[in-house]
Amino acid sequence: MTPASTLAARFRARLRALGIAPDDALVxxxxxxxDSVALLHLLRFAVDGPPERLVVAHFDHRMRVESAADAAWVRGLxxxxxxxxxxxxxxxxxxxxxxxxxxxxRFLEATRVDAGARxxxxxHHRDDQVETVLHHLARGSGLxxxxxxxxxxxxxxxPLLDEPRAELRAWARAVGLGWRAxxxxxxxxxxxxxxxxxxxxLLEDIRPGAARAIARSAELAAADETALAEAERLLLEPLVRSREAGRVEVDLPRLRAFPEALSSRLLRRLSREVGGRLDRAGTRAALAFTLGGPGGAESRLPSGVVLRRxxxxxxxxxxxxxxxxxxxxxxxxxxxxxxSAAVVVGGERWSVHWGAEVPDGGEVVQLAHDPGAPGxxxxxxxxxxxxxxxxxxxxWSEAGVPLYRRLRRPVVEDAAGRLLWVPGSALSHTARDRGGPLYRIGITHVDES
Ligand SMILES: Nc1ncnc2c1ncn2[C@@H]1O[C@H](COP(=O)(O)OP(=O)(O)OP(=O)(O)O)[C@@H](O)[C@H]1O
Structure with missing residues (x-):
């Protein structure tokens, strides 16, 4: 077998092992x-499925001058x-x-949902994996x-996570692929x-095979992490006395009886279950409280988790x-x-006034009435x-309005669903120029609930 056909064979086997069938819809x-051009080629030509199952998704970050040309290139491909x-x-x-x-x-996931893809x-390849692990190590990450x-x-x-970058590149060259640098x-x-x-x-120079070894170590850590999560679940369940949304009560003497490292993990797990996350300091505080340290019957942790003993x-x-x-x-x-009436958008209240009189404050405009799409x-x-x-x-992008603000802003439309006015941003030509009798409308921001 040529190197090209062995990589394709490995890829097919990998997809099978990951539970992906040749006709599964994928973005x-x-x-x-x-790397991603090689991935696309493998999915398109090394796997025997209908091409309609694949949707190519490209996102232009607009961070480099060539980014629009990259987008056009991917479209052409x-x-x-x-x-x-x-x-x-x-x-x-x-x-x-x-x-x-x-x-x-956000874009890729929305595309997946639209396409109904699995x-x-x-x-991502093995070198990405190794870089990620080293990066996490240098930050002091846990398991x-x-x-x-x-x-x-x-x-x-x-599916390419086990393939070294150099092998992928060599394969891409052998197949005659082009890509954007x-x-x-x-x-x-x-x-x-x-x-x-x-x-x-440098690591490869000091110890040849270091990249493969680090990737292997990540695999072992992932297996340990999975096993530990299951072990935690098995240890914790018999301790649970009651459980409802956002609250769990456990047997305290039995929780205390575990070695501290284990109690810490169980406390972190309990906090995650009720919707809070404990960082290192939070875990230490939770453990001290659980082990009977100073404080009353209640401890409020910085993440918002409350412990009562x-x-x-x-x-x-x-x-x-x-x-x-x-x-x-x-x-x-x-x-x-x-x-007048109140509206609530994204948790914020606005008061709307219309007719002859509109109180001061807020923003007031005149809109043209269309009897075909009244009000x-x-x-x-x-x-x-x-x-x-x-x-x-x-x-809104041009005006620099970030997404979280957009989600709290009201818009005004007519009965036909045409936008007439976006308070604080713009008034449509339709609203001003369609020639019907004018009415006044004002919108005032009341409060953030
Ligand atoms: N602009 C893009 N449009 C579509 N897919 C992309 C884009 N950039 C990266 N990807 C996808 O993400 C993979 C990894 O790319 P890269 O290593 O540059 O990203 P990263 O930010 O390190 O990864 P992650 O998505 O895990 O944070 C690529 O092989 C490709 O599949």
Whole structure:
């Protein structure tokens, strides 16, 4: 067998082992780099499934000048290989790698849901795994961090995780693939690049085979992590005295009887179960309280988790999230009959006044009445809203309105669902120019609930 056919055979076997059938619908995350192009080629040509099952997804982070050209290149590649492509782009230039990644994953996951696909498949390979593990080690991570990335995580699938980068590249060259180079990868910029370009070659030099050994160590850590999670569950269940949403009560003397390292893990597990996370300091505080350290019957941890102890039991209660009122929209068919009402959008209250008199404060406009689509409706913003034919999301991006604010802003539309006014942002031409009698409407921000 040639190296090319052995890699393809390994890939098919790997997909089978991960439980993926040849006709499973998949979204393939393609940056245009060598790894994800190799991944796409393998899925398209080495696996015997219908091409319609694959959707190529590319996200333009808008962080490099070439990014639009990369997006066009990926579109062209998908077309040439007979595949459907979906593209997304950052609304605003992300502030850093983490923000870029969050935006990319939001897009990839939405694409997966739209496509009804089983997974988003990425081109992560063994060197990515090793870099991740070293990066986590350098930050002092525990077992979970040391186990690196997993081949199957929720709806994310990484079938190339065992393949070294050099082998993938050699295969891609042998098959005659082209790809887009990312010159920033070679720059000594962030810690990831330096681990890749400086530390890993040094480690391999000191101890040939170090990368493979680190990847193996991550696999062992992942297996230990899985076993430990199961062991925790088995130890904890007999201790549970009662359990309801956001609260668990356990047998305190039996919890105390475990070695401290184990009690700490169980306390972290209990906190996760009730919706809180304990960091190291929080775990230490929780353990001290559980073991009978100073303090009364109750301890409030920084993460919002509350512990209550008695002789016999420990109660673990999750953080109380402030209750946000449900959205309340407003529908008015005759805007000439004076009135007022409250609307709630994303937990924030707004008061709306219409008719002859509108009190001072807030923002007031005049809208043209259309008898064919009478009156107005005030509701929260929705993805896909357009104002005068332009996506509102673009308008907001230009105005620098972040997503969390958009989710709290009301919009005003007519009975036909055409946006008339976005308070604080824009008034549509339709609302001003359609020639019907004018009515006044005002919106005032009341409070944040
Ligand atoms: N712009 C993009 N559009 C679509 N997919 C991408 C894009 N960038 C990266 N990917 C996918 O993610 C994989 C890993 O890329 P890279 O190592 O650059 O990302 P990362 O940020 O380190 O990874 P992670 O997504 O795990 O945080 C690529 O092989 C590809 O499948």
């Amino acid at each position: 393939v995350a393609v940056s245009g780099g060598a 998908a077309r040439a290989w007979g595949l459907r492509a979906v593209q997304g782009a950052a609304e605003q230039v992300p502030g850093g790698e983490a923000e870029a990644r969050t935006a990319r994953w 997974a988003v498949v990425t081109g 979970r961090g040391r186990s690196g990335i997993r081949p199957w995580q929720g709806t994310r699938l990484r 990312d010159p920033t990868n070679a720059l000594p910029l962030g810690p990831r690049n330096r681990i890749r370009n400086e530390l890993l070659p 008695s002789q016999e039991s420990l109660e673990v209660e999750g953080p109380r999230l402030p209750e946000r009122p449900a959205d309340r929209s407003l529908r008015v068919t005759d805007p000439f009959v004076r009135g 107005f409706r005030v509701r929260g913003w929705r993805e896909g809203d357009h104002l005068d034919g332009r996506p509102l999301s673009r308008l």
